[in-house]
Amino acid sequence: MTDDDDQALPAGSFSTWLAGMKRALGGEGESDVPCGGCTACCTSSQFVHVGPDETEALARIPTELLFPAPRMPSGHVVLGYDENGHCPMLVDGACSIYEHRPRTCRTYDCRVFPATGVEVDDEDQLAIANRARRWRFDVAAESEGVEHDALRAAARFDRWRADLLPEGVVPANATQRAVLAIELHEAFLGHDDVTDRDVVVIPDAESIEAVLNERRSRRAPTP
Ligand code: SF4
Structure with missing residues (x-):
């Protein structure tokens, strides 16, 4: 590995990336990596x-x-x-x-891994893992931080509440886990009326199914 292989890579604005990724997964565009x-x-x-x-x-x-x-x-x-x-x-x-x-x-966009916090754990994919860990997103506004936290919470969800996921949805690999998190994360976003701030919430099975149904009707398959 050379110094260049370790250098951080600018991944751009987190919110802009997430919106583009959702469009691409919904068949309305392409990744722009x-x-x-x-x-x-x-x-x-x-x-x-x-x-x-x-x-x-x-x-x-x-x-x-x-x-x-x-x-x-x-x-x-x-x-x-x-x-x-x-x-x-x-x-x-x-x-x-x-x-x-x-x-x-x-x-395909290897920035899904740093965005969701999902580790690439397949030893055949070390080159992807090395590339993925170099990306750095700009998370500027507080709302972007909450969205980022919701995405990471969604990426961990199947580890402890796989029973709330519809049949056939439990991810089989790191890429599927990261893509599922992108599809699910809106169910983890809520609003606290007392503080008037967006917050991360734990969704119930109905919220998860509603979000998945909406997105799955349009999404492209993942490897
Ligand atoms: S692994 Fe390399 S080629 Fe593939 S999306 Fe990432 S930067 Fe592009």
Whole structure:
């Protein structure tokens, strides 16, 4: 690791990032990560989900590289990785189908980990973990701090109240935990009328389900 590999990276305004991330997960935009020359997420043994509607991506990925996506309806596939853990569409250090890359890649943003406090714990993903821990958000206003706390509380929620999560929602990996936290965090935001301040609250099962239903009707699948 060089000094540069340790250097902090500006992640921008926390609220602006969170709003963009929610739009991207809802299918209303893309992540806008200042990746520089980083290709950590393309070289970390990740399966990339591709939906049946993603005809531009599917037309450019050789069919022998695609496999039926587990626990998903027919037509949903995943793109695997090579013996080095690299995406096979990564050629000479760059995405060979960048303009037509799958939705999963368009919405991936390793800033979800520092934003939610979720640790990348897969040893195949150390490069992502190293990149993720370098980001620094600007959390300027008090309301931004409460929103940040709500997001982190949501990221820990399944550890102690998984029983309140609807069936099939309990996250199976760090990325799913971080994305679930983004979807759930609004249920953890409340307002204290006495102090007239936003506060973090512990939601009940109905609030969680209402937030999830609203967002899940629009969200893109995560790896
Ligand atoms: S790990 Fe993060 S910075 Fe690196 S390529 Fe992926 S999204 Fe970009």
